[in-house]
Structure formats: structure tokens, C-alpha cells
């Protein structure tokens with residue numbers, strides 16, 4: 001039986017939220033918070049009301065899809081190479097059908113989700129939507145047929161995918177995805193929550209240059225060191241809390257965690273794990289990547305459907321502003337117990353804590 005979320009959420013959200021907005025400036029507080037949610041069923045309600053206002057409001061201004069990630073024109077789709085496994089069996093022209101995704105990249109925002117999807121698209125057995133559909137958060141009322149129609153056509157054996165990083169922090173997403181299919185494979189790219197928060201802030205700053213400083217948004221009260229956990233840039237990084245919500249609906253072995261850091265330092269290694277998880281042959285290997293010194297990131301030697309090298313666009317790999325080291329340290333202390341819990345839950349040490 002899946003756990004219901006409605007009553008405990010409503011009953012406890014204000015109380016729990018009271019706690020999470022009252023980080024009294026230390027890891028003891030964080031530990032208590034952690035204890036409270038791991039001990040009880042009120043977890044799913046933690047921050048729920050905020051999420052529907054502040055976090056979502058923030059995510060309502062998503063990054064514009066980059067030119068190269070827009071949906072390709074249909075003639076290009078039709079001329080795509082077909083998986084060697086199916087070559088000869090079926091004509092590539094106009095064949096195949098649109099299917100609901102069997103695998104999703106659900107997060108995290110600024111984790112490296114675009115890089116992962118672009119790298120995966122190199123695989124002949126993966127077909128993915130370029131833009132973020134935001135179906136399970138913003139567009140759910142449009143219905144599954146609307147969603148399916150966004151998908152590229154696939155042949156038998158090919159996997160349909162999409163990525164929408166806000167799913168990971170959307171309270172309703174696990175139940176909705178489970179209602180589509182309980183077998184959906186979920187992939188989460190995670191990144192040090194402190195650099196993730198700074199990256200998130202940097203993105204917002206690029207669109208709204210007048211916003212307050214990172215330091216002033218981080219704290220409710222700078223003097224006491226009280227962290228504003230209702231600020232989405234902080235909230236999204238409490239991975240253990242969000243994961244707990246997913247585990248009400250999906251078993252751990254249906255969720256793969258990709259290290260955002262390793263995706264940069266060893267893309268082929270992380271892609272190997274992802275291909276295994278998806279039950280695919282390891283076709284994407286180190287031969288597909290080169291490190292672009294100018295970009296400072298790994299890039300594809302040949303992008304999907306092209307013979308040219310391809311790096312992600314200018315909105316990926318922005319220069320971050322310098323943040324007061326004391327503020328960074330305070331955030332590290334805040335996240336440490338949550339990170340520990342997350343390592344424990346996932347069975348993987350991500351190495352974010354010194």
C-alpha cells in the first residue's frame with residue numbers, strides 16, 4: 001500500500017514549517033529537524049504550503065530552452081538513424097509511435113540535468129524531448145494524451161525520456177508519476193547543495209539583476225545566523241527530505257542518483273551507470289567525450305544527429321559570484337546532517353562535506 005499524503009500534510013504542515021523556518025543557527029537545529037522528519041510521517045508536509053507559493057513561483061520563470069535543445073524539425077526526426085538492433089526490421093521513415101516516457105530525469109535543478117540528457121541522447125535506444133514539459137508539476141491538468149503527444153516517436157525497444165528538474169521538489173509528482181506507471185525509472189542528478197544554491201541564485205540574477213545579494217537571501221537574520229529555508233535556493237538542496245517523499249511511492253532500486261560532480265570529472269563513468277540502470281548496452285563511452293578547455297566542461301565529440309563537436313550553451317557553466325566564505329561555511333554546516341542522511345539513504349557517498 002502506498003501511503004496517503006493528504007491528512008498528515010494538512011495536519012502538520014504549519015507546525016513542521018514553523019520548525020524549518022526556525023533554524024536557530026546550528027547543526028543541532030538541523031539534526032533535530034532531520035530527526036523529526038525521519039521519525040514521523042509528517043515529512044511530506046514539511047514546507048508544503050511554502051512550496052506551493054514561493055518555490056513554485058520561483059520555478060515559474062524557467063530557463064529558456066537553448067536553440068540547440070529545441071525540438072528538432074520533423075524531417076530531421078524522420079531521417080534519424082535507427083538503432084542498429086532495428087535497422088532492417090522496420091523502416092525509419094515515419095515509423096514508430098509516441099509512448100509515455102519509461103524513464104525521467106526528475107532533478108535536481110542546476111544539478112547537471114541538461115548535460116545528462118544531451119549525453120544520453122547519443123544512445124540509439126534513447127529518444128528524448130528537448131524542452132522541459134513540466135507535465136507533473138504545472139501542466140498536469142492537460143492530461144496524459146497531451147503529454148504523450150509531446151514525445152518523439154520511438155521504435156520497439158527504444159526508451160522515451162524527458163527531463164524536468166522541478167519534479168524532484170514537487171510534492172504531487174511521485175503520486176502522479178506512479179499513477180502513469182509504477183515502473184517508471186527515475187534519475188536524479190545531485191550536486192553539492194551549497195554550489196547548487198549559488199548556481200540557482202546565479203541563474204535568477206542573470207534574469208533579474210536587481211535582486212538582493214545571495215547573503216541577504218540566505219538568512220532570515222544575519223546576526224543570529226538563522227537560515228531562510230523557505231527560500232527555494234536553500235530548500236531544493238535538502239535532498240533527503242525530498243527523497244523521503246519519493247520513497248512513499250517508489251522503491252529505492254527504481255531511482256538512480258547521478259553525481260553532478262562526477263558527471264563533469266568522469267562523464268563516461270556516470271553514463272555507464274545510467275545505461276546499466278536503463279538496461280541498455282554501454283554504447284556511450286569515454287570515446288564520445290572530450291574536455292573543452294575554453295568551456296571548462298566535457299563536451300560531445302559528436303552531438304546526436306550531427307557530426308560536429310557540441311558543448312552546452314552559454315547558460316550552462318556560468319561564472320558564479322563570490323560569496324562571503326562565512327556564509328558558505330554556515331550553509332555547509334546547515335546542510336551537513338541532511339547530506340549525511342542522504343548518503344545513508346542512497347548508499348552513496350557524494351563527498352560534499354569536508
Ligand SMILES: Nc1ncnc2c1ncn2[C@@H]1O[C@H](COP(=O)(O)OS(=O)(=O)O)[C@@H](OP(=O)(O)O)[C@H]1O
Nearest residue numbers: 109110111112113114115199297298312316317318
Ligand atoms: N558538460 C557540461 N557542460 C556544461 N555544464 C555542465 C556540464 N555538466 C554539468 N554541468 C553543470 O550543469 C549545471 C546546470 O544544470 P542543469 O542543466 O540541471 O540546470 S537547469 O536546472 O536545467 O537550469 C551548470 O551549472 P553552472 O555551472 O552553475 O552554470 C554546470 O555546472
